[in-house]
Amino acid sequence: xxxxxxxxxxxxxxxxxxxxxxxxxxxxxxxxxxxxxxxxxxxxxxxxxxxxxxxxxxxxxxxxxxxxxxxxxxxxxxxxxxxxxxxxxxxxxxxxxxxxxxxxxxxxxxxxxxxxxx
Amino acid sequence: xxxxxxxxxxxxxxxxxxxxxxxxxxxxxxxxxxxxxxxxxxxxxxxxxxxxxxxxxxxxxxxxxxxxxxxxxxxxxxxxxxxxxxxxxxxxxxxxxxxxxxxxxxxxxxxxxxxxxxxxxxxxxxxxxxxxxxxxxxxxxxxxxxxxxxxxxxxxxxxxxxxxxxxxxxxxxxxxxxxxxxxxxxxxxxxxxxxxxxxxxxxxxxxxxxxxx
Numbered sequence: 001x002x003x004x005x006x007x008x009x010x011x012x013x014x015x016x017x018x019x020x021x022x023x024x025x026x027x028x029x030x031x032x033x034x035x036x037x038x039x040x041x042x043x044x045x046x047x048x049x050x051x052x053x054x055x056x057x058x059x060x061x062x063x064x065x066x067x068x069x070x071x072x073x074x075x076x077x078x079x080x081x082x083x084x085x086x087x088x089x090x091x092x093x094x095x096x097x098x099x100x101x102x103x104x105x106x107x108x109x110x111x112x113x114x115x116x117x118x
Numbered sequence: 119x120x121x122x123x124x125x126x127x128x129x130x131x132x133x134x135x136x137x138x139x140x141x142x143x144x145x146x147x148x149x150x151x152x153x154x155x156x157x158x159x160x161x162x163x164x165x166x167x168x169x170x171x172x173x174x175x176x177x178x179x180x181x182x183x184x185x186x187x188x189x190x191x192x193x194x195x196x197x198x199x200x201x202x203x204x205x206x207x208x209x210x211x212x213x214x215x216x217x218x219x220x221x222x223x224x225x226x227x228x229x230x231x232x233x234x235x236x237x238x239x240x241x242x243x244x245x246x247x248x249x250x251x252x253x254x255x256x257x258x259x260x261x262x263x264x265x266x267x268x269x270x271x272x273x274x275x276x277x278x279x280x281x282x283x284x285x286x287x288x289x290x291x292x293x294x295x296x297x298x299x300x301x302x303x304x305x306x307x308x309x310x311x312x313x314x315x316x317x318x319x320x321x322x323x324x325x326x327x328x329x330x331x
Binding site (some may be wrong): 033035036037038045046048050052054055057059060061064099101103105107108110113116 | 123235239244246248250252253255256257258259261308310312314315316317319322324
């Protein structure tokens with residue numbers, strides 16, 4: 001069952017600059033994950049966005065200051081799932097041209113790394 | 119009768135051979151490419167050092183490993199002493215100190231040269247380590263701090279600066295104190311830890327930090 005837990009992300013096309021760059025993602029984890037000391041909709045706040053580009057790097061919690069409602073996630077039995085969208089320029093302090101490597105984590109689950117050239 | 123016995127023996131030998139080969143293949147598919155030492159002293163690991171320590175991840179085949187990527191090793195639990203501060207201990211210019219208030223990570227990046235776009239960068243110093251507090255979701259990130267470049271040493275043959283190759287994979291060790299370099303606070307918490315460099319991400323470890331009372 002644990003193999004069915006994940007966090008996935010993909011880039012939303014049609015970006016021409018870093019300011020337009022957005023990603024969408026989805027996750028499915030246990031509602032009592034050992035590595036996430038919260039449950040239900042609070043799990044969204046544990047999504048961590050990691051971005052690196054050349055010597056620059058940043059790691060942030062995009063939903064830490066966002067009001068999360070109960071129906072923002074789907075709770076089925078002991079599993080919580082949901083989807084999200086992140087506009088990178090709202091959270092990342094560097095921009096400009098270059099090769100960006102982007103991934104998210106949720107507890108001990110890591111998404112694949114997206115490589116995006118701007 | 120004699121012929122039948124020989125045929126039977128041949129069949130048994132054939133079956134045993136097939137079984138042995140398939141078991142061997144399975145073993146090679148499942149063979150461990152690396153090991154994570156746990157019974158080692160993480161306090162003996164030097165912060166910002168790019169050398170191999172006892173706690174560094176070990177590739178099973180040290181010279182021709184098939185493993186490509188990043189490995190990190192951390193203690194499962196850290197117990198810090200109470201009523202003490204890092205400031206009470208001597209600090210060295212390389213970011214090291216002799217205090218017990220450390221959160222050491224030993225890592226290994228076995229990655230192709232082409233992972234860095236800027237050839238003058240050193241791989242070990244570009245690995246980003248991330249620690250996430252499992253309760254507050256606060257994340258801490260940082261790298262090893264590179265001391266000043268000593269410049270060209272007289273008599274030393276300069277390195278040939280070829281185009282970095284995606285075919286050539288090299289081992290790079292990195293050792294980092296998450297208290298000193300990432301700002302992880304001296305407090306009781308549980309952390310999820312991982313590292314990344316370019317298109318590579320490491321294994322994930324979990325660490326529980328406690329204060330001895």
